[in-house]
Amino acid sequence: MTPQNRSGHAGRAARPQQTRVQPSRQVALDVLQAVRESDAYANLLLPTRIARAGLSPADAALATELTYGTLRLQGFYDRVITIAAGRPVDRIDPPLLDVLRLGAHQLLSTRVAAHAAVNESVGLARTVGSRSGTGFVNGVLREVGRHTVEEWRDEVARRAKNDDDRLSALYSHPVWIVRAFRRSLENEGRGEELESLLEADNTAPRVNLIALPGLAEIPDDARPDRFSPPGFTAGGGDPQGMVEAAEGRIRVQDEGSQLAALALTRAQAVTPGERWLDLCAGPGGKAALLAAEALAGGAELVANELVPARAQLVRRALAAVPLDVPVWELDGTVVGREHPESFDRILLDAPCTGLGALRRRPEARWRKTPRDVSELTALQTALLDSAVAALKPGGLLAYVTCSPHVAETRAIVADALKRHGDVLEAEETATIVQGLAAERLDLAGDPAAVQLWPHRHVTDAMFIALLRKR
Numbered sequence: 174m175t176p177q178n179r180s181g182h183a184g185r186a187a188r189p190q191q192t193r194v195q196p197s198r199q200v201a202l203d204v205l206q207a208v209r210e211s212d213a214y215a216n217l218l219l220p221t222r223i224a225r226a227g228l229s230p231a232d233a234a235l236a237t238e239l240t241y242g243t244l245r246l247q248g249f250y251d252r253v254i255t256i257a258a259g260r261p262v263d264r265i266d267p268p269l270l271d272v273l274r275l276g277a278h279q280l281l282s283t284r285v286a287a288h289a290a291v292n293e294s295v296g297l298a299r300t301v302g303s304r305s306g307t308g309f310v311n312g313v314l315r316e317v318g319r320h321t322v323e324e325w326r327d328e329v330a331r332r333a334k335n336d337d338d339r340l341s342a343l344y345s346h347p348v349w350i351v352r353a354f355r356r357s358l359e360n361e362g363r364g365e366e367l368e369s370l371l372e373a374d375n376t377a378p379r380v381n382l383i384a385l386p387g388l389a390e391i392p393d394d395a396r397p398d399r400f401s402p403p404g405f406t407a408g409g410g411d412p413q414g415m416v417e418a419a420e421g422r423i424r425v426q427d428e429g430s431q432l433a434a435l436a437l438t439r440a441q442a443v444t445p446g447e448r449w450l451d452l453c454a455g456p457g458g459k460a461a462l463l464a465a466e467a468l469a470g471g472a473e474l475v476a477n478e479l480v481p482a483r484a485q486l487v488r489r490a491l492a493a494v495p496l497d498v499p500v501w502e503l504d505g506t507v508v509g510r511e512h513p514e515s516f517d518r519i520l521l522d523a524p525c526t527g528l529g530a531l532r533r534r535p536e537a538r539w540r541k542t543p544r545d546v547s548e549l550t551a552l553q554t555a556l557l558d559s560a561v562a563a564l565k566p567g568g569l570l571a572y573v574t575c576s577p578h579v580a581e582t583r584a585i586v587a588d589a590l591k592r593h594g595d596v597l598e599a600e601e602t603a604t605i606v607q608g609l610a611a612e613r614l615d616l617a618g619d620p621a622a623v624q625l626w627p628h629r630h631v632t633d634a635m636f637i638a639l640l641r642k643r
């Protein structure tokens with residue numbers, strides 16, 4: 174594999190053919206740049222950019238695939254680009270690196286013809302940098318395109334420093350995340366599933382929907398979820414159209430999130446007049462499901478969310494349910510002190526690293542650091558203490574994260590059980606979740622908690638632990 178030894182000021186390169194950049198590639202590049210430069214969230218920015226560019230549905234789908242695919246496999250593409258360019262990626266102009274990543278994705282992971290991928294990338298390079306950069310991009314991508322993805326995988330693996338580095342490179346996850354996932358799987362005696370998990374994280378998630386129980390029905394032509402009774406994927410129809418037509422009574426929601434909320438609401442029969450609290454409710458997906466379940470069972474619900482803009486989203490989500498749900502904007506860590514022993518059931522869907530939702534937030538893996546874990550675990554502990562204080566004796570608490578990191582999951586719960594051992598006990602969450610699921614889940618590890626996985630359950634990696642206050 175021949176590195177490109179040019180300086181990046183490629184006066185010597187053959188002049189690439191002039192091309193008009195195809196708009197979906199321009200949109201993808203704009204989003205990649207915004208993600209890199211201003212920490213934008215691809216899932217929020219992409220729809221706006223697609224609308225602004227007036228892309229057709231086909232072009233919008235291409236822009237989405239290019240953006241998400243490039244962000245997911247960025248770690249692998251960077252290794253390839255390093256070899257092809259003969260220099261580490263941190264010595265490549267960042268705007269040109271965006272173009273190279275997007276080009277490498279087209280060459281190695283799509284059916285885009287190689288000449289189109291290279292020419293379009295050269296066109297994009299022209300829009301972002303100096304004229305000299307176009308020759309560099311042309312040379313590097315021609316080298317990338319000279320080998321198949323399998324050959325690149327072999328080469329990248331051959332150069333890896335150790336096995337964690339190999340997995341990190343091939344599956345495009347930072348090493349610390351590879352190690353965190355391994356630890357969590359080993360904790361369940363399933364360490365051998367690591368590569369399947371890493372691979373599943375690089376697969377686009379299905380758009381999963383929920384028909385809020387008692388308020389909407391799963392459409393006849395839909396495919397019901399395997400596990401969550403109100404969950405489904407759309408048959409032939411457009412999921413977004415379905416959501417709009419149902420005015421919020423049908424919503425987009427991952428199956429794992431549905432199971433987490435249902436674990437709390439269906440763990441035992443609801444006594445009318447029960448008071449429920451969703452302590453960290455924004456943006457309100459689980460709050461809407463809790464509200465529907467509360468309405469059906471005659472319970473009351475309070476939602477709380479610290480961030481006012483997110484509290485607004487909770488109000489919007491709750492508008493679909495004809496139940497009066499107050500939305501507080503309190504710091505959840507003080508709710509226990511201000512409202513002691515006030516609630517029969519509490520959902521603590523804690524702020525977390527989100528490492529369990531990397532399929533849908535592709536850039537998150539490059540942003541999070543181990544330091545985020547330690548900051549979040551302190552907050553998770555404080556929120557859990559507050560939730561325990563706010564729970565009535567006999568009440569039930571669901572501690573939930575969309576992260577499988579042991580420090581954010583089993584360690585937080587074990588620590589709380591130790592500190593509140595006089596009043597708090599673990600429920601057999603696995604039995605409860607199996608009891609409500611439409612089909613038996615393949616669960617492993619300590620049955621006091623449930624860890625869902627993208628590779629095993631095709632859900633986000635949600636963690637659910639039910640705790641009872643004596």
Ligand SMILES: C[S@@+](CC[C@H](N)C(=O)[O-])C[C@H]1O[C@@H](n2cnc3c(N)ncnc32)[C@H](O)[C@@H]1O
Binds near residue numbers: 458477
């Ligand atoms: C994982 S999200 C909750 C997701 C939500 N349950 C849903 O299903 O849509 C965690 C939320 O906690 C909020 N949060 C962070 N710190 C908080 C605090 N101290 N008190 C209350 N909410 C907080 C965040 O703003 C975020 O909206």
